[in-house]
Amino acid sequence: MSRTEFTLHHGSDTIGGMIAEVRHGTHRVIFEMGAAYDPRTDPYSAGIQQRNASWLKDALRLGMVPPIDGIFPAAAIEGIDGLISAEESELETIVFITHLHLDHMAFMGAVHPDIPVYLSQNAQTIERALEDTGDGVPTFRDHYTAFTPGEAIRFGEIELLPLLSYDLAYGHSSCLITTPDGSVHWTGDLVMHRPEELPHRLKEIELLRERSIDVLICDCCEFMHADLVDEFRNEDGTLRATLDLPAGWKSEAQMERDRENWLLGATGLVAFNFYQREMAMAELLQELASRYGRTLVFEPDAAWIVHRYFDIAPTVYVPDSTRYAAEPKDPWFIELMDNCTEVTREEIEAAPSQYLLQVSYPNILELFDLPSAGGRFLQIFGIPIGDFDPAWSHLVRVVEQAGFEFVDIGHDMPAGHSSPGAVQYYVEGVAPNILIPAHSFNPERLEAPAGMTRLIPEHGQRFVLKDGQLTPIES
Numbered sequence: 001m002s003r004t005e006f007t008l009h010h011g012s013d014t015i016g017g018m019i020a021e022v023r024h025g026t027h028r029v030i031f032e033m034g035a036a037y038d039p040r041t042d043p044y045s046a047g048i049q050q051r052n053a054s055w056l057k058d059a060l061r062l063g064m065v066p067p068i069d070g071i072f073p074a075a076a077i078e079g080i081d082g083l084i085s086a087e088e089s090e091l092e093t094i095v096f097i098t099h100l101h102l103d104h105m106a107f108m109g110a111v112h113p114d115i116p117v118y119l120s121q122n123a124q125t126i127e128r129a130l131e132d133t134g135d136g137v138p139t140f141r142d143h144y145t146a147f148t149p150g151e152a153i154r155f156g157e158i159e160l161l162p163l164l165s166y167d168l169a170y171g172h173s174s175c176l177i178t179t180p181d182g183s184v185h186w187t188g189d190l191v192m193h194r195p196e197e198l199p200h201r202l203k204e205i206e207l208l209r210e211r212s213i214d215v216l217i218c219d220c221c222e223f224m225h226a227d228l229v230d231e232f233r234n235e236d237g238t239l240r241a242t243l244d245l246p247a248g249w250k251s252e253a254q255m256e257r258d259r260e261n262w263l264l265g266a267t268g269l270v271a272f273n274f275y276q277r278e279m280a281m282a283e284l285l286q287e288l289a290s291r292y293g294r295t296l297v298f299e300p301d302a303a304w305i306v307h308r309y310f311d312i313a314p315t316v317y318v319p320d321s322t323r324y325a326a327e328p329k330d331p332w333f334i335e336l337m338d339n340c341t342e343v344t345r346e347e348i349e350a351a352p353s354q355y356l357l358q359v360s361y362p363n364i365l366e367l368f369d370l371p372s373a374g375g376r377f378l379q380i381f382g383i384p385i386g387d388f389d390p391a392w393s394h395l396v397r398v399v400e401q402a403g404f405e406f407v408d409i410g411h412d413m414p415a416g417h418s419s420p421g422a423v424q425y426y427v428e429g430v431a432p433n434i435l436i437p438a439h440s441f442n443p444e445r446l447e448a449p450a451g452m453t454r455l456i457p458e459h460g461q462r463f464v465l466k467d468g469q470l471t472p473i474e475s
Contacts, residue, residue, distance in 0.1 A: 001384065001462055002025030002026075002157070002180075002442075003024070003025075003180040003466065004023065004024045004181035004182060004465040004466065005021075005022070005023040005024075005180065005273075005462055005463065005464055006020070006021070006022055006023075006215065006462070006463045006465050006470060007020065007021045007459055007460065007461065007462045008020045008069055008183060008436065008438070008457045008459065008460075008461065009066040009418075009459060010036070010065075010459050011023060011032070011036070011439060011457075012436070012437075012438050012439050012443055012456055012457060012459065013033070013440070013441060013442075013443055014036035014037075014038070014226075014439075014441070015036060015037045015038065015103060015221060016034045016035065016036050016037045016102075016103020016439060016441065016443065017034050017035055017036030017037070017103060018030075018032040018034050018103075018104060018186070018217075018438060018439060019032055019033055019065075019066060019068070019107075019144070020032065020184075020217065020409055021053070021068075021257050021429070022158065022179065022188065022388070022448055022465075023091070023186050024156060024157050024179040024180070024181070024330055025156060025157065026090060026091055026092055026156070027091070027092045027093075027155050027156030027157070027158055028091055028092070028094075028153060028440065029093075029094055029095075029096060029155065029158055029160050029177055029288050030068070030071065030093060030094070030095045030096070030298065031095070031096045031097075031098070031175055031177070031186055031402075032096075032097060032098060032104050032105070032186070032188075032432070033065075033095060033104075033106070033108040033110065033111065033117075033165070034101075034102065034103045034104040034105055034106055034107070035064055035065070035102060035106035035107060036064075036102060036103065037102070037103045040452065041422065041425050041452075042064075043062060045107065047251050048453035049162070050138070050257065051336050054060075055075070055253050055288070056076045056077065056110050056138070057077060057078075057079065057080055058183055059107065060077070060080055060083070061080075064107075064159050065107045065110065066459065067080070067082070067083045068079045069083060069084035069089060069091075070084055070085070070086055070088075070089030070091045070093060070114060071086055071089075071093055071095075071110075071111050071115060072085060072086060072110055072112060073085060073086060073087070073112045073113075073140055074086070074087045074088065075142060078229070078351075080221055080289050083432055085112075086111075086112035086115060086466045087112075092155070092156065092287060093115050094115065094117075094118065094153070094155050094160070094164060095111050095115060095117040095118065096117075096120045096147075096153075096160060096162070096175050096474065097117065097118065097120045097123070098172055098173055098174060098175065098186070098188035098189070098230065098384040099120075099123065099166075099172040099173070099188060099189065100119075100123040100126055100127060100386055101170065101277070102137070104188070104189075105119075105137065105386070106137055107137070108139075108144075109137040109138050109139025109141055110138070110139075110140065111140075111142060111255045112140070112433045113140055113141045113142070113143075116131070117141065117145060118144070118145050118146070118147045118153065118160075118162075118171065119144040119145070119146070119147075120146065120149075120171045120318065121146040122145045122171050122279075123171065124146065124311075125308060125309055126277055126279065126308075126309060126337065129304055129305040129307075129308040129309065129332075130306070131276070132304060132308075132330075132331075133165055133304055133305075133313070133332060135276075135301060135303045138364045149162045149163060149164035149171070149396055150162070150163070150164065150172050152390075154471070157179060157180055157413070158177060158179050159178045159179075159420060160175055160176070160177050161175065161176040161177075161178070162174070162175055163175070163176060163204050163207070165188065165191075165197055165201055165204065166196065166197045166200065167190070167199045167200070167232045168195070168214070172188055172189065172197075172404065173188065174188045174204060175184060176207075176208065176211075176213070178202070178211075178308065178314045179465070181214070181464065181465050181466050182214040182256065182465045182467075182468060183213040183215070184214065184215040184217065184382070184465070185208055185212070185216050186214070187212050187217065187218050187219045187426070187429070188217070188219065188295070189219055189221075189416070189417060189439070190218065190219040190358045190417060190418045190422075190423060191416065191417060191418055192243060192324055192404070192422040192425070192426065193243075193245060193249065193419065193422065194427070195252050196450040198243075200439065201426065205426060205429035205430055206429075208430045208432075209429060209430055209431055210404070212349075212431075213430065213432050213433075213463065213467075214432060214433045214434060214465065214468045215415070215432060215433070215434045215436060215470065216427065216430055216432035216434070216435050216436065217436045217438050218423065218427060218435060218436065218437055218438065218446065219417060219418070219423070219438065219439040219440075219441045220420075220423050220437045220438070220439065220445070220446040221337065221439050221440050221444055222329065222415070222417050222418065222419055222420060222423070222440075223423070223437070223440050223442050223443070223445040224441040224442045226442075226445070227458075228246060228406035228419065228420060229420045229445050230418070231246055231247065231420075231421075231438075232246070232420045232421040232424065234274050238447070238449075239420055239421065239424040239446075239447065240421055240424065241421060241424040241425040241429075242421040242425060243422055243425055244421060246419050246421070248414075249419070250428075251390070257283070257410070259267060259288060260288075262288065262376075262378055262385060262407070262409070262449065263288055263289075263292045263294065263356065264292070266274050266374060266375065266376040266405075267353060267373075267375065268352045268371060268372070268373050268374030268375040268376075269348060269353070269355055269357060269358070269370060269371055269372070269374075269375040269376075270294070270355070270375065270376050270377075270378065271357045271359040271361055271367065271370070271375070271376070271377045271378070271404065272285070272356065272357070272358055272359070272376070272377070272378040272379075272380055272382075273359060273361055273364075273377070273379050273382030273383075273395075274302075274358070274380040274381060275358075275380075275381050275382055275383065275385075276301065276302045276382075277305075278310050278381070279305070279306070279310070281380060281381070282298075282305075282306050282309075282310075283301070284338045285308075285356065288356070293354070294344070294353075294355055294356045295354055295355050295356065296315065296318060296356045296391040297314075297343050297357045297358060298314050298317070298358045299316070299317060299318075299319060299331060299358050299359075299363060300316055300318060300337075300373075301323060301337060301360075302316075302358055302360070303316045303336060303340060304333075304336050305334055307336060307339065307340065309403070312339055312404055313339050313340045313341065314341075315340065315342075315343055316337065316340045316341065316342050316343070316474030317339045317342070317343050317344075317345075317348070317357060318361040318364045319359075320366065320369070321362075322323060322363070323365060323473065332470050333356055334449045343355070345369060345370065348370060348371065348407060349370075349371050352371040352373075352374075352375065353374070353472045354369075357370075357472070359377070360382065361382060361383055361384065361391065361395055364394075364395060364398045364399070366399065367398060367399060367402035367404060368398075368401075370402075370403050372403030372404050372419065373403070373404055375403065375404045375405065376407055376430045377399045377404040377405065377406050377407065378407050378409050379395070379406065379409055380455065381409065381416070408448055417439075420445075420446075423446060424446075424449075427446075427448075427452075428449055429447065431452070432452065433451075433452065433453065433469070434453045434455055434468075434469070435448045435453070435454045435455070435470040436454075436455050436457065437454070443456050444456060444458065455470060469475070
């Protein structure tokens, strides 16, 4: 008789890097194929070059991706002892990706091409554009499978239900997985302070509570900040469930006023660095530029994504980089420059206050040759994303040496994940039998309410799911 097994391969005590599995009989769903985000331990962030043919084997050797049987192509893992290839496995597998952040999908390209990988259509458009410019994930595949939020995917006796939580840009969907023995829900990145996401999450809470789910894997990223957790503690030490914003986090109305100041406070050129996958931010920047009479200008790589995603012809600035000077030109670059308007350094120097210009971290030295008088540099969640990254100090130093005012928009905004109070609100609302905190350096700080079991599995630990309980499999 078939049974349901659950395995958290990775992601319980890391920022991202979630890879988990629900198996029933010979069918299984793997959700997420991400890489943990920590520049302090990532060898590639320290200048080591990723190898071309052996990138997957190196990732396995470095512990960046767990050795999961039955999903990798045999040719790509030759020489890795004890790992069963996809060709050798008797399991039927599908993979589900919630959204296009690298900590959730960096290794989706390592999955054997014959195994379906579900990725939203918008995310596919962005990923294809990234691949054109050489910034896509390393991959053995040439296709992904689109899903529709709210429409169940049936696989053997498993049902996977994507639930839309964020419908801007590439979208974001959590996933509810149900088998004859029980149910497992993964929140993906849980964000409940943004007005565009909260209604979806409230509906999600209602649906999950009605279904009396067994296991909730819950993002608790912000629990890494002990002082933030303490802000939501009751006198008895329990967490207060609330959607109220923490001290220092800004409401949407406050953020709207701040966005105006991004441009109103500058009399010269405004440069910015943003996360190029975020097309919702690209759209917001276009709205602000139009409102205040500036021309929004992108570097070629980001311009190509904008061009493909919105089907528009953005304005482009080509930095002084060997990447763009090399001959022959890549096909994507030729098409971009044939269809888009180029602005030159001389044009920016002639009227700096008319432009809102992308200057990414790799091209940050470009600031030295741009007009800085009255200028401002906006760091909008671009990489590097915080002062824990050694690159942060280099970014700030160059911006200031070039004569621009440095404005860290990311620190002025609410965090990218829900506050401890909002996470507790979600957990108590869903009321699962078992709570698995994940996606955090400190998952142990999210405690289960009375009557609920909290479990923090070891990576790779296998369980049987039955009668609302997870029982470890002794191997």
